[in-house]
Amino acid sequence: MAALTRDDVAHLCGLARIAATDTELDRLSGQLGVILDAVAGAGEVAPADVPPMSHPLPLTNVTRPDVLRPGLTPEQALAGAPASEQQRFRVPRILEQD
Amino acid sequence: MTGTSPDLTRWSATDLAAALAVGEVSAVEVTRAHLDRIAAVDPEVHAFLHVGADGALAAARAVDDARAAGRPLGPLAGVPVAVKDVVTTQGLPTTAGSRILAGWVPPYDATLVTRLRAGGLVLLGKTNMDEFAMGSSTEHSAYGPTHNPWDLERIPGGSGGGSAAAVAAFEAPLAIGTDTGGSIRQPAAVTGTVGVKPTYGGVSRYGLIALASSLDQAGPCARSVLDAAALHEVIGGHDPRDSTSIDAPAPAAVEAARRADVRGLRIGVVRELGGDGYQAGVRTRFDESVQLLVDAGAEVVEVSCPSFEYALAAYYLILPSEASSNLARFDAMRYGLRVVPDGVDAPTAEQVMAATRDAGFGDEVKRRIILGTYALSSGYYDAYYGQAQKVRTLIARDFEAAFGRVDVLMSPTTPTTAFRLGEKLDDPVAMYLSDVATIPANLAGIPGMSLPAGLADEDGLPVGVQLLAPATHDARLYGVGAALEAMLLERWGGPLLDRAPALPTTAPTREGVA
Incomplete structure (x- = not known):
């Protein structure tokens, strides 16, 4: 396994939408390298014919009758929003300016 | 049998329930006693992030009226309970120990909270925890650590250290925890209390703020096996709102705890969860418990689970992967913190999201999100996440083989007793090792x-013994646990918590604090 470089961590922070500072990147890169070394062993254990297990119990699709049930009111749904307007979540602009 | 102490906070939940049922005490009296205890000791213990005194007294009054x-x-009905802050409670703040959810009041109750309220239990407040349940010491809480009632300089375990400490400090007779890799059992072990992780799917996850969805499970924290059983029966059972909920009633835990019989039972001691790396005092106490069960008529054999060696590594690939996906919901748009980046005119939603997540998440959460993002990324998925899932299969097979030979498995819960606050904070891998014995059960979904x-x-600090049973056989844990507990109580001449030092108390605020 390749070690994680500081640039890798910066890239991953971008993917994870975390605006890490330079100091944080320095600290996290070192720590993540140690953690990765500790867990890398899991990659070489299982024979190829072992099936992966995604879930502890067998999953079957669950259905229910299509009937109305009470849900949140608009006020409840918006109660924790950082900003709202006209019964909607108010968000920053989503497009870059041209 | 009702409690004998004049102090209601020393009573078991079972004794309180019996006294409440015959009108010997009122729910308001019981609730007041616990609120007073919280006011007196929680400034030092810090088990609670929020205490809802008015709501608790109102709920108690409603039970008395009913x-x-x-x-x-x-x-x-009328028995107080503390709830871990990762469980949503309508009208009570729910932060999961994170700055990103500071002050958030959920608009709905988790199913298990709905069941607590319907059962007449009185919610005292929300307990401290490692941020988003990531940790083994509560030191990753954004609101400061909880202190172990046995020694305030030591960790109470984690992530559910607040729930365990609340119960150990007699601030609540019962508490709710959640266990993703040991967050109920490890805090129970280091605080001298009882904690149960039910079979995956045994208690609804609806309203739990998700850490790792294939591992998370809520369960009871208490001071006795019987009390834990009673709470388990209240919160367990099928919930149509959780698609992974098992379609079966809660286990007959109380009946099993009352029967407390181990004669003829086959118990396996897991070779890989013990020996080198386990503190001498932990091994001694564990061996004694094994011998007590032998004396009581159980047949004890050693079993080997060779793949457990890789459980910790597999867990720290699977958990971050699931967590990085689950925590994507904290986007600064619909609830929680919103931080606008400095020096950017008219920032985009994406820039706001990134600034918010940097300011709102602590280091451990960031480490795991980044690790999970890496493990799931193209080109590495098969090497990390895919391989870890195969190891998970091997661990489940080890359990399957073991439970073909024995009814229950046994190990120490943790390799060490409570370590000092700060001791492992800067060494994530050392911290992870606290859960080496509890993680296999989560990977396989079995109860512990x-x-x-x-x-x-x-060091004079509590040691925990762990019992594991096959999936859906939670009742077995209560039977063996209660039998072992009874023999240990006889040996000790009373509850272990009677030996905990008295906590420093703060005078009630109504008298005015200097």
Whole structure:
């Protein structure tokens, strides 16, 4: 396994939408390298014919009758929003300016 | 049998319920006693992030009124309970120990909270935890650590250290925890209390703020096996709102705890969860518990689970992967913190999201999100996440083989007693090792219990013994646990927590604090 470089961590922070500072990147890169070394062993254990297990119990699709049930009111749904307007979540602009 | 102490906070939940049922005490009295205890000791213990005194007293009054009117009530009606802050509670703040959710008041109750309220239990407040349940010491809480009631300089375990400490400090007779890799059992072990992780799917996850969805499970924290059983029966059972909920009633845990019989039972001691790397006092107390069960008529054999060696590594690939996906919901748009980046005119939603997540998440959460993002990224998925899932299969097979030979498995819950606050904070891997014995159960989805086995000779701190049973056989844990507990109580001449030092108390605020 390749070690994680500081640039890798910066890239991953971008993917994870975390605006890490330079100091944080320095600290996290070192720590993540140690953690990765500790867990890398899991990659070489299982024979190829072992099936992966995604879930502890067998999953079957669950259905229910299509009937109305009470849900949140608009006020409840918006109660924790950082900003709202006209019964909607108010968000920053989503497009870059041209 | 009702409690004998004049102090209601020393009573078991079962004794309180019995006294409440016959009108010997009122729910308001019981609730007041616990609120007073919280006011007195929590400034030092810091088990609670929020105490809802008014709501608790109102709920207690409603139970007293209902009882006076002769309405049918649940077996624990009027008994107080503390709830881990990762469980949503309508009208009570829910932060999961994170700055990103500071002050958030959920608009709905988790199913298990709905069941607590319907059963007449009185919610005292929300307990401290490692941020988003990531940790083994509560030191990753954004609101400061909880202190172990046995030694305030030591960790109470984690992530559910607040729930365990609340119960150990007699601030609540019962508490709710969640266990993703040991967060109920490890805190129970280091605080001298009882904690149970039910079978995956045994308690609804609806309303739990998700950490790792294939591992998370809520369960009871208490001071006795019987009390834990009673709480388990209230919160367990099928919930149509959780698609992974098992379509079966809660286990007959109370009946099993009352029967407490181990004669003829086959118990396996897991070779890989013990020996080198386990503190001497932990091993001594564990061996004693094994011998007590042998004396009581159980047949004990050693079993080997060779793949457990890789459980920790697999877990720290699977958990971050699931967590990085689950925590994507904290986007600064619909609830929680919103931080606008400095020096950017008219920032985009994406820039706001990134600034918010940097300011709102602590280091451990960031480490795991980044690790999970890496493990799931193209080109690495098969090497990390895919391989870890195969190891998970091997661990489940180890359990399957073991349970073909024995009814219950046994190990120490943790390799050590409570370590000092700060000791492992800067060494994530050392911290992870705290959960080496509890993680296999989460990976396989089987139920586990930790109960006190005594105090380690070298430091006088509590040691926990872990019991594991096959999926859906949670009742077995209560049977064996109660039998072992009874023998240990006889040996100790009383509950282990009676030996905990008295906590420093703060005078009630109504008298005015200097």
